[in-house]
Amino acid sequence: MVKVGVLKMGAIGTALLVEYLLDERADRGDIEVRVVTSGAKMQPEEAVVAEKLKEFDPDVVIVISPNAALPGPKAAREAFEGKPVIVISDAPAKKAKEEFEQKGFGYILINADSMIGARREFLDPTEMALFNSDVVKVLAATGAFRIVQEELDRVIEAVKKGETPELPKIVISAQKAVKAGNFQNPYAKAKAMAAYFIAEKVADIDVKGCFIERDPEKYIPLVASAHEMMRVAALLADQAREIEKSNDTVYRTPHSKEGEILKKFELMGKPE
Amino acid sequence: MVKVGVLKMGAIGTALLVEYLLDERADRGDIEVRVVTSGAKMQPEEAVVAEKLKEFDPDVVIVISPNAALPGPKAAREAFEGKPVIVISDAPAKKAKEEFEQKGFGYILINADSMIGARREFLDPTEMALFNSDVVKVLAATGAFRIVQEELDRVIEAVKKGETPELPKIVISAQKAVKAGNFQNPYAKAKAMAAYFIAEKVADIDVKGCFIERDPEKYIPLVASAHEMMRVAALLADQAREIEKSNDTVYRTPHSKEGEILKKFELMGKPE
Amino acid sequence: MVKVGVLKMGAIGTALLVEYLLDERADRGDIEVRVVTSGAKMQPEEAVVAEKLKEFDPDVVIVISPNAALPGPKAAREAFEGKPVIVISDAPAKKAKEEFEQKGFGYILINADSMIGARREFLDPTEMALFNSDVVKVLAATGAFRIVQEELDRVIEAVKKGETPELPKIVISAQKAVKAGNFQNPYAKAKAMAAYFIAEKVADIDVKGCFIERDPEKYIPLVASAHEMMRVAALLADQAREIEKSNDTVYRTPHSKEGEILKKFELMGKPE
Amino acid sequence: MVKVGVLKMGAIGTALLVEYLLDERADRGDIEVRVVTSGAKMQPEEAVVAEKLKEFDPDVVIVISPNAALPGPKAAREAFEGKPVIVISDAPAKKAKEEFEQKGFGYILINADSMIGARREFLDPTEMALFNSDVVKVLAATGAFRIVQEELDRVIEAVKKGETPELPKIVISAQKAVKAGNFQNPYAKAKAMAAYFIAEKVADIDVKGCFIERDPEKYIPLVASAHEMMRVAALLADQAREIEKSNDTVYRTPHSKEGEILKKFELMGKPE
Amino acid sequence: MVKVGVLKMGAIGTALLVEYLLDERADRGDIEVRVVTSGAKMQPEEAVVAEKLKEFDPDVVIVISPNAALPGPKAAREAFEGKPVIVISDAPAKKAKEEFEQKGFGYILINADSMIGARREFLDPTEMALFNSDVVKVLAATGAFRIVQEELDRVIEAVKKGETPELPKIVISAQKAVKAGNFQNPYAKAKAMAAYFIAEKVADIDVKGCFIERDPEKYIPLVASAHEMMRVAALLADQAREIEKSNDTVYRTPHSKEGEILKKFELMGKPE
Amino acid sequence: MVKVGVLKMGAIGTALLVEYLLDERADRGDIEVRVVTSGAKMQPEEAVVAEKLKEFDPDVVIVISPNAALPGPKAAREAFEGKPVIVISDAPAKKAKEEFEQKGFGYILINADSMIGARREFLDPTEMALFNSDVVKVLAATGAFRIVQEELDRVIEAVKKGETPELPKIVISAQKAVKAGNFQNPYAKAKAMAAYFIAEKVADIDVKGCFIERDPEKYIPLVASAHEMMRVAALLADQAREIEKSNDTVYRTPHSKEGEILKKFELMGKPE
Ligand SMILES: [Mg+2]
Ligand SMILES: [Mg+2]
Ligand SMILES: [Mg+2]
Ligand SMILES: [Mg+2]
Ligand SMILES: [Mg+2]
Ligand SMILES: [Mg+2]
Ligand SMILES: [Mg+2]
Ligand SMILES: [Mg+2]
Known part of the structure; x- marks a missing residue:
C-alpha cells in the first residue's frame, strides 16, 4: 500500500x-x-x-x-x-x-492549464466554475x-x-x-493540438487583463475574451474526441484493481 | 475570521x-x-x-x-x-x-450531480474528467x-x-x-431547466449500468449513453448562458474582499 | 391484397x-x-x-x-x-x-413518444408541429x-x-x-439511446406541467423545458445518424414492390 | 358545430x-x-x-x-x-x-412542401420519416x-x-x-426565408433524381443531396426561431376553446 | 516558363x-x-x-x-x-x-459563384468580404x-x-x-452537392433583390436571405470536408515545384 | 477622380x-x-x-x-x-x-492576417483557398x-x-x-477579440511548421493544427456577428456613390 x-x-x-x-x-x-x-x-x-x-x-x-x-x-x-x-x-x-x-x-x-480571468467585475463563483469546466475538458480530451x-x-x-x-x-x-492522447485520426490530433495551443494562449490574455491593464474598460473585455478562448478550446477538444468516437478508436486507460494501467480502443472491447 | x-x-x-x-x-x-x-x-x-x-x-x-x-x-x-x-x-x-x-x-x-458511469471498460481517468467537466458545466450554468x-x-x-x-x-x-440562476430570458431559463432535468436522469441510467446489468454487452451501452446525456446537458446549459450573454444579462455574484455577495448584470457594469 | x-x-x-x-x-x-x-x-x-x-x-x-x-x-x-x-x-x-x-x-x-406540453399559453399549432417534428426525428433516427x-x-x-x-x-x-436501429458504431448507438432516454423523460415533465401545476408561472417553464428536451433529443438522434453516415453504414430497410423488407448499408449499394 | x-x-x-x-x-x-x-x-x-x-x-x-x-x-x-x-x-x-x-x-x-427522394435505394420508412420531420420543421418555423x-x-x-x-x-x-411567421428580428426573418428558399429548391433536385436520371450512380447522389438540403433548411428555420426565443418575441397563435385565434409574444404572457 | x-x-x-x-x-x-x-x-x-x-x-x-x-x-x-x-x-x-x-x-x-446582394442598405465592405468568404468556402470545399x-x-x-x-x-x-472533389464518403459528397445547389440558388434571389424589387421593404429581406443561404452553404460544404477528415480521406492536389499536380489522400502521406 | x-x-x-x-x-x-x-x-x-x-x-x-x-x-x-x-x-x-x-x-x-501552413504535404490550392476563406471571415467580422x-x-x-x-x-x-467592429453587445465583442487572438497565434504555429521543424511527422501536425485554429477563429468571429444580428445591431458602413462612408445599425434602416 x-x-x-x-x-x-x-x-x-x-x-x-x-x-x-x-x-x-x-x-x-x-x-x-x-x-x-x-x-x-x-x-x-x-x-x-x-x-x-x-x-x-x-x-x-x-x-x-x-x-x-x-x-x-x-x-x-x-x-x-x-x-x-x-x-x-x-x-x-x-x-x-x-x-x-x-x-x-x-x-x-x-502549459494549457492557464490562469483564470480573476477580475471581480467578471469572475464570480459561477464563471470560475465554468472556466474550470472548460480547462478540464481541454486537458482531459487532448491527453x-x-x-x-x-x-x-x-x-x-x-x-x-x-x-x-x-x-x-x-x-x-x-x-x-496529443501523443499521450494517442489519437488514431490525424485530424483529431490536429484539432486537439489546436485546442491546446488556444488554451495556452489564454494565459497571456489573462495576465494582461489581471496584472497589466488597470482600466475596467480595458481589462474586462480582455478577461472575457480569454474565457471565450477557453470555451472554444474546450469545444474543439471535444470535437477531436467526437472524431475518435465516430471511428470507435477512443483510447482508454483505466486502472485495474491492482493499479496497473490497462489499455483499450474499441468501446465494446476489454481493457488489457 | x-x-x-x-x-x-x-x-x-x-x-x-x-x-x-x-x-x-x-x-x-x-x-x-x-x-x-x-x-x-x-x-x-x-x-x-x-x-x-x-x-x-x-x-x-x-x-x-x-x-x-x-x-x-x-x-x-x-x-x-x-x-x-x-x-x-x-x-x-x-x-x-x-x-x-x-x-x-x-x-x-x-439532484443533477449524478453518479458517474463507473465501469472499467468505459471509465478511465480521461472519461472521468470529461464527465465531471460536463457536470460542473451543468451545475454552474443552471444556477x-x-x-x-x-x-x-x-x-x-x-x-x-x-x-x-x-x-x-x-x-x-x-x-x-434556475431561480438562483436568475435568468432574464424565459427560454434561457427553460433550456437550463431542460439541462438540469437531463442531468438528473443520468443517475437512473448509471445506476442501472453500474449496479443492475451484469453483462458488458448491456452495461457498456448504458453508461456510455448516460455520459452522452450529461454531455448534451452541458451543451444545453451552455446555450442557456449564451442567450443571456447575447442580451448582456448574465447575472454575476462575485464576492467582495469582505466576503459579501455583490451583484451585477451588465458585463461592463460594477458589482454592487 | x-x-x-x-x-x-x-x-x-x-x-x-x-x-x-x-x-x-x-x-x-x-x-x-x-x-x-x-x-x-x-x-x-x-x-x-x-x-x-x-x-x-x-x-x-x-x-x-x-x-x-x-x-x-x-x-x-x-x-x-x-x-x-x-x-x-x-x-x-x-x-x-x-x-x-x-x-x-x-x-x-x-416509451419515447411522449406527451406534448398542452398548455394554451405555450402550445399553438406552430409549437405543436415543431414538437412533433422533433418526436418523429427521435423515433425515426433511433430505430x-x-x-x-x-x-x-x-x-x-x-x-x-x-x-x-x-x-x-x-x-x-x-x-x-437501437437494436432495430442497427447502429454499426457503438457511440452512435449510445447517442441514440441517450436521445431516447431524454425523449422518454419529456413525458414526466409534461404531465407535471399539464396536470399537476396550476399556476402559469410554474407550468409554462415546465412545458417549455420539456419541449427544449425533445428538441435536444432530436438533435442528438440526428448526430447519431450523422456518425453512421460518416462511415457509410446507415442501415436502410425499404420495401420491395411486393412488400418484402429489403436491407442495405452502403448508400451506393443495392437493397437486397 | x-x-x-x-x-x-x-x-x-x-x-x-x-x-x-x-x-x-x-x-x-x-x-x-x-x-x-x-x-x-x-x-x-x-x-x-x-x-x-x-x-x-x-x-x-x-x-x-x-x-x-x-x-x-x-x-x-x-x-x-x-x-x-x-x-x-x-x-x-x-x-x-x-x-x-x-x-x-x-x-x-x-412551395416548400417539396417532393421526397422516392428512390428505393435511398428511401426506406426511416428516411421517409426523417425527411418529413425536416419538412414539418421548415413549414412550422417559417410561418x-x-x-x-x-x-x-x-x-x-x-x-x-x-x-x-x-x-x-x-x-x-x-x-x-415569413409574414405569417411575424418575426420581430429581421435576421430571423431572413434566415426563415433562406430556409424556405432552400426547401423549395429540394423539389427540383428530387424531380431530377426521381423522374429524369435513370442510373443509380446519378440519382442516388441527387436524392441524397436533396435530403441534405431539407435537413439544413430545417436547422436554419430552427435557428430563426431560436433568435426570436433569445429576444422573447416568439409569436404564438393558440386557439381558444371557442376556436378563436388568440395572439401573444412574451412567453410568460397571456394569449389574447 | x-x-x-x-x-x-x-x-x-x-x-x-x-x-x-x-x-x-x-x-x-x-x-x-x-x-x-x-x-x-x-x-x-x-x-x-x-x-x-x-x-x-x-x-x-x-x-x-x-x-x-x-x-x-x-x-x-x-x-x-x-x-x-x-x-x-x-x-x-x-x-x-x-x-x-x-x-x-x-x-x-x-454556377455556384453567385451574384452578391449589392444593395447599399445591406452591402458594406464587411458584408461583401463575408459573402466572398462563404463563396470561396463553397467553391473550394466542394471541388x-x-x-x-x-x-x-x-x-x-x-x-x-x-x-x-x-x-x-x-x-x-x-x-x-464533387467529381473533382473526389469525396470518398458518399454522404460527404451529397452534402457538398447540397451546398453547391444552395449556392447556385443564391443568384436567383439576389437578382430579384437587386434588379427586380424596388422597395427596400422587399429587397432588403431578399438580399439578406440570399447571404444567409450562402452562409449555410459554406457551413455545409465545411461539414462535407469534416467527414472526409474524420476518415482521413481528404483528397489533396498540391503542385510540385515543376508545376505537376501531385495527389494524396492520407494526411501523413506523401503527395505523388 | x-x-x-x-x-x-x-x-x-x-x-x-x-x-x-x-x-x-x-x-x-x-x-x-x-x-x-x-x-x-x-x-x-x-x-x-x-x-x-x-x-x-x-x-x-x-x-x-x-x-x-x-x-x-x-x-x-x-x-x-x-x-x-x-x-x-x-x-x-x-x-x-x-x-x-x-x-x-x-x-x-x-496581426491576425497570419501566415498560411505552406507545406506541400498539406497545402494544395483547395486548402489554400479554405484557409483564406477563414482569414477573410476573421478580418471582416472582427472589424x-x-x-x-x-x-x-x-x-x-x-x-x-x-x-x-x-x-x-x-x-x-x-x-x-473590435473598436472598428463597433459591437453593441460586449460578449460579441469579447468573442470577436478571442477570434482575433486565436488568428494571431496561428502565425507562431505556422512559422514553426514551415521554417523550424524539418520532419514531416512533426511539421504536418503543426500546420494542420494551425489551420484548425483559423477555422475555429472564423467560426467564433461569425458567432460574434450572429449575436449582433440577433439584436439587430450589426454596424454597417457602405460607401455612398460619392465615396463617403455611410453608417447604419438597424437592418431595415437607411444608411446615413
Ligand atoms: Mg481580485
Ligand atoms: Mg469498479
Ligand atoms: Mg387545454
Ligand atoms: Mg469515420
Ligand atoms: Mg419507386
Ligand atoms: Mg448600387
Ligand atoms: Mg514550399
Ligand atoms: Mg437578443
Missing part, C-alpha cells in the same frame, strides 16, 4: 481532480490517498497545511498549485525535501525548473491528463516495488499532450 | 470546487479554509481524515460526498456533531433527510452552484456575526437551480 | 405517419390501406369513426392513440374484437397491457419506427399467407429501439 | 398534421373533424374514400395531396363540388390553379403552417356564422410564409 | 484567388504570372487594362469577371483574340457560350476550384510542351464539382 | 479583396482603381510590376504583401517614394516600422477590414480635396479591430 499525499495550494484545473485521476472508480487496493488544502489561497503561511500532510507520512508527495515559482508553493514542497516530491503546476512555473532539478523535485508543468496519470502511476509503481522512483521532468506541450 | 472545514469523501461534481466557490479570486479576508480528503474512496475507515480536520477546529464544517446515506459519510459528519455541519450530496442522499433533520445537520442535496455559494455564505455570515446559523435544508431541483 | 385499417384517435408522433411507414414510396402492390380519424379528439364518442372503418372490412386493424388505457381508444379497439388488432400507443398505455393480453390485442407501446415497420409487416405477411398472425407484444425501450 | 372533412391522398408534409393544426390541444368545442385517407397511394381509384367522407356530410372539405393536378386528387375534389372545398397541395399543383378558380375550389399551395391555420379558421368561422366563406387562393412563397 | 496573364473585371469569388490556385505555395518554377484589374468596375472602358496586360505578352490569358456576356468582359477577351484565352465567369455567362465557341475562347462557368486548377494546369502544360492547348469548355455543375 | 494604384506581391488574406473594400458595389464615381500583381511570388524581381503601375500614374499607392520587411516588397514601395504610399502587411512587417516612418510610408499591419476601409478612404478623401494626406500608422490589434 503506497501512501500518496497531495498538497493543493490555490486553484489550477488539474488540481480539481488530480486525486481522482489516480483512482477513477475508487477501487484500487494498492494506494492510500490523503489530500489537504487551504483552499483558494496560496500565501506562504498556507504552507502550514503541509504539516498536516506530514502526519500522514506519505511515500509520494504531490504539491500542486498555480505558478510554483512563488514562495507559497516553494515553502510547501521544501517541507517534504527528501521524499519523492512531484510539483504539478502551470506555465509560469517554468521559471523554477532549474530549482526543481537542483533540489531533486519532479515536475509536471502543464494532458493521461500524462499526469501515467507519470504518477509510474512513480507509485516504483515505490511499490521498493525502488527509488525516477521522478517526472516534463513540460506538457501540445505535442506531448 | 471564520474557519471553514471541508471534508470530502469520494467524488461528486460539486466536491471538485466547493472550496473555490467560497473565494473565487482568493482575496477574501474573512475566511480561512481547510480541506482534507482521502481521495476517491468513501469507506467508513476513511472517516479518519475527519480527525485531521478536527485539529483545524473549524467553525463551520462541510461534509461532501456522493450518497451521504452511506456509512462512510455518516461517520464523517457525526464526528462533528455539535458544530454547524452542512452535508452536500446528491439525490440518493435524500434517503437520509430525516436523519439530517433529527441530528441538526444542514444539507444541500443536488445550482449559486445556491451552494449563497447558502454557505449565509451560514458563514451568521457565524461571523456570532449568531447561531440557520443551516440550509435544501434539495436542489431544476426549478430552484 | 391485405386490407389494413388504421384508426387514429388524438395525436402521438407515431400516428402522424404510421400509414406511410408501410409504403414509403407508395408502390407496394400487396396492401390496401384505409385510415380514418376524428382528429385531435379522443373521447369515447369519437369511436363512431370505427364504424366507418368497419365498412372497409380490414384484415388487420391498427388503433393508434395516446394513452390507450383511456375509454376512447378502448371502445375503438373493442369494436374490432375478433380481428387482428394492434394497439399502438405511448408509455401511459402500459397500464392496459394486461387487458391487451387478455383480449388478444397486439400492442406496440413507444423505434423500424420496429413499428417490422412488426406490422410481419403481421401483414402472415395474413397474406393465410396464417393466423402472431401479434406484437412490445414495449419499445431505448435498448430495443 | 362545424363539420370539417379532410381527405388525404398520398403524403406531403402538411398532410401529416393538418387536422391537428385546427385543434392543437384537442379542446375546441366548435368543430368536428373527420379524416379519411387511403394511405400513401393517390390513384384515381383511391378517390373511393371520398365516398366515406361524404357520409360524414362535412360543411367544409379539405383535399390534401401532392400535385393536385393529377387525376386522383382531381376526382377526389370533384366528388365534393358544390361544398366549400379547399385544396392543399405543393408547387406542381400550380398547374391546376386555373381549374381551381373555374370550379370554385379554394387552394393553398405550399407557412400559420397561413394554413389562419385560412382554414377563417373559412370555418364564416361557416359557423352561416356566411358563404371566401375560400383561400394562396400560393405560399417565402415572403408570405 | 509559361507566361500567364490574368485580367480581372469586377468581382466574383473565383477572381479573389485564381492566381494563387496556380501556385499555392509560391514555389513553381515553370510559370510567370501577371494580373491586372481595374477593381470592382467592369464597364467597357475598363478594358483599357487589357492593354497593360498585352505588354506582358502572355502565353495564356485568363479573363475573369461576373457575367461574361456583358460588353466589358467581351471587349477584354476580344483584345486577346488569337491567343489561348480562357473566360472564367458565373452562371449568367452561359448566355455567351455560343459566342465563346465561335471565337475559340475556352470557358469555365461556375469547383479543383476543376479550375486542373483545367488551367492542363492548358499551361500543353503550352509548355509547345502544343496547341485544348481549351476548357465547362460549366461547373454540382455533379462536376 | 482619385487614381488608386494597388500593387500586390504574394498572398495575404487582406490582399484578396483590398480593392473591393474600396468600392463594394462598384458604384463609386470618385475613384479609379488599378491593381497589378505578379501572383503568389514576391521576389525582388517581381517588383518589375511596379513599373506597370507607375504608367497608371496613381495618386495613392497601396503595396500589399506578406512580411513587408522582405526585399521584394521593399523594392516595390521604394519605386513609389514621393507619392503617398500605404504598406499593408502582416505581423512580421512590424520589424520594418521604423523604416516606414523614416521614409514616410503609411502602414497598416494586421479589421473596416479599419482598412476607413484609413484608405480617409487618405483618398484628403487627396480628393487636394490636401496632403496623413498616412495611416497602425498596427491592428484585437482591441483596435
Whole structure:
C-alpha cells in the first residue's frame, strides 16, 4: 500500500481532480490517498497545511498549485525535501525548473492549464466554475491528463516495488499532450493540438487583463475574451474526441484493481 | 475570521470546487479554509481524515460526498456533531433527510450531480474528467452552484456575526437551480431547466449500468449513453448562458474582499 | 391484397405517419390501406369513426392513440374484437397491457413518444408541429419506427399467407429501439439511446406541467423545458445518424414492390 | 358545430398534421373533424374514400395531396363540388390553379412542401420519416403552417356564422410564409426565408433524381443531396426561431376553446 | 516558363484567388504570372487594362469577371483574340457560350459563384468580404476550384510542351464539382452537392433583390436571405470536408515545384 | 477622380479583396482603381510590376504583401517614394516600422492576417483557398477590414480635396479591430477579440511548421493544427456577428456613390 499525499495550494484545473485521476472508480487496493488544502489561497503561511500532510507520512508527495515559482508553493514542497516530491503546476512555473532539478523535485508543468480571468467585475463563483469546466475538458480530451496519470502511476509503481522512483521532468506541450492522447485520426490530433495551443494562449490574455491593464474598460473585455478562448478550446477538444468516437478508436486507460494501467480502443472491447 | 472545514469523501461534481466557490479570486479576508480528503474512496475507515480536520477546529464544517446515506459519510459528519455541519450530496442522499433533520445537520442535496458511469471498460481517468467537466458545466450554468455559494455564505455570515446559523435544508431541483440562476430570458431559463432535468436522469441510467446489468454487452451501452446525456446537458446549459450573454444579462455574484455577495448584470457594469 | 385499417384517435408522433411507414414510396402492390380519424379528439364518442372503418372490412386493424388505457381508444379497439388488432400507443398505455393480453390485442407501446406540453399559453399549432417534428426525428433516427415497420409487416405477411398472425407484444425501450436501429458504431448507438432516454423523460415533465401545476408561472417553464428536451433529443438522434453516415453504414430497410423488407448499408449499394 | 372533412391522398408534409393544426390541444368545442385517407397511394381509384367522407356530410372539405393536378386528387375534389372545398397541395399543383378558380375550389399551395427522394435505394420508412420531420420543421418555423391555420379558421368561422366563406387562393412563397411567421428580428426573418428558399429548391433536385436520371450512380447522389438540403433548411428555420426565443418575441397563435385565434409574444404572457 | 496573364473585371469569388490556385505555395518554377484589374468596375472602358496586360505578352490569358456576356468582359477577351484565352465567369455567362465557341475562347462557368446582394442598405465592405468568404468556402470545399486548377494546369502544360492547348469548355455543375472533389464518403459528397445547389440558388434571389424589387421593404429581406443561404452553404460544404477528415480521406492536389499536380489522400502521406 | 494604384506581391488574406473594400458595389464615381500583381511570388524581381503601375500614374499607392520587411516588397514601395504610399502587411512587417516612418510610408499591419501552413504535404490550392476563406471571415467580422476601409478612404478623401494626406500608422490589434467592429453587445465583442487572438497565434504555429521543424511527422501536425485554429477563429468571429444580428445591431458602413462612408445599425434602416 503506497501512501500518496497531495498538497493543493490555490486553484489550477488539474488540481480539481488530480486525486481522482489516480483512482477513477475508487477501487484500487494498492494506494492510500490523503489530500489537504487551504483552499483558494496560496500565501506562504498556507504552507502550514503541509504539516498536516506530514502526519500522514506519505511515500509520494504531490504539491500542486498555480505558478510554483512563488514562495507559497516553494515553502510547501521544501517541507517534504527528501521524499519523492512531484510539483504539478502551470506555465509560469517554468521559471523554477532549474530549482526543481537542483533540489531533486519532479515536475509536471502543464502549459494549457492557464490562469483564470480573476477580475471581480467578471469572475464570480459561477464563471470560475465554468472556466474550470472548460480547462478540464481541454486537458482531459487532448491527453494532458493521461500524462499526469501515467507519470504518477509510474512513480507509485516504483515505490511499490521498493525502488527509488525516477521522478517526472516534463513540460506538457501540445505535442506531448496529443501523443499521450494517442489519437488514431490525424485530424483529431490536429484539432486537439489546436485546442491546446488556444488554451495556452489564454494565459497571456489573462495576465494582461489581471496584472497589466488597470482600466475596467480595458481589462474586462480582455478577461472575457480569454474565457471565450477557453470555451472554444474546450469545444474543439471535444470535437477531436467526437472524431475518435465516430471511428470507435477512443483510447482508454483505466486502472485495474491492482493499479496497473490497462489499455483499450474499441468501446465494446476489454481493457488489457 | 471564520474557519471553514471541508471534508470530502469520494467524488461528486460539486466536491471538485466547493472550496473555490467560497473565494473565487482568493482575496477574501474573512475566511480561512481547510480541506482534507482521502481521495476517491468513501469507506467508513476513511472517516479518519475527519480527525485531521478536527485539529483545524473549524467553525463551520462541510461534509461532501456522493450518497451521504452511506456509512462512510455518516461517520464523517457525526464526528462533528455539535458544530454547524452542512452535508452536500446528491439525490440518493435524500434517503437520509430525516436523519439530517433529527441530528441538526444542514444539507444541500443536488439532484443533477449524478453518479458517474463507473465501469472499467468505459471509465478511465480521461472519461472521468470529461464527465465531471460536463457536470460542473451543468451545475454552474443552471444556477445550482449559486445556491451552494449563497447558502454557505449565509451560514458563514451568521457565524461571523456570532449568531447561531440557520443551516440550509435544501434539495436542489431544476426549478430552484434556475431561480438562483436568475435568468432574464424565459427560454434561457427553460433550456437550463431542460439541462438540469437531463442531468438528473443520468443517475437512473448509471445506476442501472453500474449496479443492475451484469453483462458488458448491456452495461457498456448504458453508461456510455448516460455520459452522452450529461454531455448534451452541458451543451444545453451552455446555450442557456449564451442567450443571456447575447442580451448582456448574465447575472454575476462575485464576492467582495469582505466576503459579501455583490451583484451585477451588465458585463461592463460594477458589482454592487 | 391485405386490407389494413388504421384508426387514429388524438395525436402521438407515431400516428402522424404510421400509414406511410408501410409504403414509403407508395408502390407496394400487396396492401390496401384505409385510415380514418376524428382528429385531435379522443373521447369515447369519437369511436363512431370505427364504424366507418368497419365498412372497409380490414384484415388487420391498427388503433393508434395516446394513452390507450383511456375509454376512447378502448371502445375503438373493442369494436374490432375478433380481428387482428394492434394497439399502438405511448408509455401511459402500459397500464392496459394486461387487458391487451387478455383480449388478444397486439400492442406496440413507444416509451419515447411522449406527451406534448398542452398548455394554451405555450402550445399553438406552430409549437405543436415543431414538437412533433422533433418526436418523429427521435423515433425515426433511433430505430423505434423500424420496429413499428417490422412488426406490422410481419403481421401483414402472415395474413397474406393465410396464417393466423402472431401479434406484437412490445414495449419499445431505448435498448430495443437501437437494436432495430442497427447502429454499426457503438457511440452512435449510445447517442441514440441517450436521445431516447431524454425523449422518454419529456413525458414526466409534461404531465407535471399539464396536470399537476396550476399556476402559469410554474407550468409554462415546465412545458417549455420539456419541449427544449425533445428538441435536444432530436438533435442528438440526428448526430447519431450523422456518425453512421460518416462511415457509410446507415442501415436502410425499404420495401420491395411486393412488400418484402429489403436491407442495405452502403448508400451506393443495392437493397437486397 | 362545424363539420370539417379532410381527405388525404398520398403524403406531403402538411398532410401529416393538418387536422391537428385546427385543434392543437384537442379542446375546441366548435368543430368536428373527420379524416379519411387511403394511405400513401393517390390513384384515381383511391378517390373511393371520398365516398366515406361524404357520409360524414362535412360543411367544409379539405383535399390534401401532392400535385393536385393529377387525376386522383382531381376526382377526389370533384366528388365534393358544390361544398366549400379547399385544396392543399405543393408547387406542381400550380398547374391546376386555373381549374381551381373555374370550379370554385379554394387552394393553398405550399412551395416548400417539396417532393421526397422516392428512390428505393435511398428511401426506406426511416428516411421517409426523417425527411418529413425536416419538412414539418421548415413549414412550422417559417410561418407557412400559420397561413394554413389562419385560412382554414377563417373559412370555418364564416361557416359557423352561416356566411358563404371566401375560400383561400394562396400560393405560399417565402415572403408570405415569413409574414405569417411575424418575426420581430429581421435576421430571423431572413434566415426563415433562406430556409424556405432552400426547401423549395429540394423539389427540383428530387424531380431530377426521381423522374429524369435513370442510373443509380446519378440519382442516388441527387436524392441524397436533396435530403441534405431539407435537413439544413430545417436547422436554419430552427435557428430563426431560436433568435426570436433569445429576444422573447416568439409569436404564438393558440386557439381558444371557442376556436378563436388568440395572439401573444412574451412567453410568460397571456394569449389574447 | 509559361507566361500567364490574368485580367480581372469586377468581382466574383473565383477572381479573389485564381492566381494563387496556380501556385499555392509560391514555389513553381515553370510559370510567370501577371494580373491586372481595374477593381470592382467592369464597364467597357475598363478594358483599357487589357492593354497593360498585352505588354506582358502572355502565353495564356485568363479573363475573369461576373457575367461574361456583358460588353466589358467581351471587349477584354476580344483584345486577346488569337491567343489561348480562357473566360472564367458565373452562371449568367452561359448566355455567351455560343459566342465563346465561335471565337475559340475556352470557358469555365461556375454556377455556384453567385451574384452578391449589392444593395447599399445591406452591402458594406464587411458584408461583401463575408459573402466572398462563404463563396470561396463553397467553391473550394466542394471541388469547383479543383476543376479550375486542373483545367488551367492542363492548358499551361500543353503550352509548355509547345502544343496547341485544348481549351476548357465547362460549366461547373454540382455533379462536376464533387467529381473533382473526389469525396470518398458518399454522404460527404451529397452534402457538398447540397451546398453547391444552395449556392447556385443564391443568384436567383439576389437578382430579384437587386434588379427586380424596388422597395427596400422587399429587397432588403431578399438580399439578406440570399447571404444567409450562402452562409449555410459554406457551413455545409465545411461539414462535407469534416467527414472526409474524420476518415482521413481528404483528397489533396498540391503542385510540385515543376508545376505537376501531385495527389494524396492520407494526411501523413506523401503527395505523388 | 482619385487614381488608386494597388500593387500586390504574394498572398495575404487582406490582399484578396483590398480593392473591393474600396468600392463594394462598384458604384463609386470618385475613384479609379488599378491593381497589378505578379501572383503568389514576391521576389525582388517581381517588383518589375511596379513599373506597370507607375504608367497608371496613381495618386495613392497601396503595396500589399506578406512580411513587408522582405526585399521584394521593399523594392516595390521604394519605386513609389514621393507619392503617398500605404504598406499593408502582416505581423512580421512590424520589424520594418521604423523604416516606414523614416521614409514616410503609411502602414497598416494586421496581426491576425497570419501566415498560411505552406507545406506541400498539406497545402494544395483547395486548402489554400479554405484557409483564406477563414482569414477573410476573421478580418471582416472582427472589424479589421473596416479599419482598412476607413484609413484608405480617409487618405483618398484628403487627396480628393487636394490636401496632403496623413498616412495611416497602425498596427491592428484585437482591441483596435473590435473598436472598428463597433459591437453593441460586449460578449460579441469579447468573442470577436478571442477570434482575433486565436488568428494571431496561428502565425507562431505556422512559422514553426514551415521554417523550424524539418520532419514531416512533426511539421504536418503543426500546420494542420494551425489551420484548425483559423477555422475555429472564423467560426467564433461569425458567432460574434450572429449575436449582433440577433439584436439587430450589426454596424454597417457602405460607401455612398460619392465615396463617403455611410453608417447604419438597424437592418431595415437607411444608411446615413
Ligand atoms: Mg469498479
Ligand atoms: Mg481580485
Ligand atoms: Mg469515420
Ligand atoms: Mg387545454
Ligand atoms: Mg419507386
Ligand atoms: Mg514550399
Ligand atoms: Mg448600387
Ligand atoms: Mg437578443
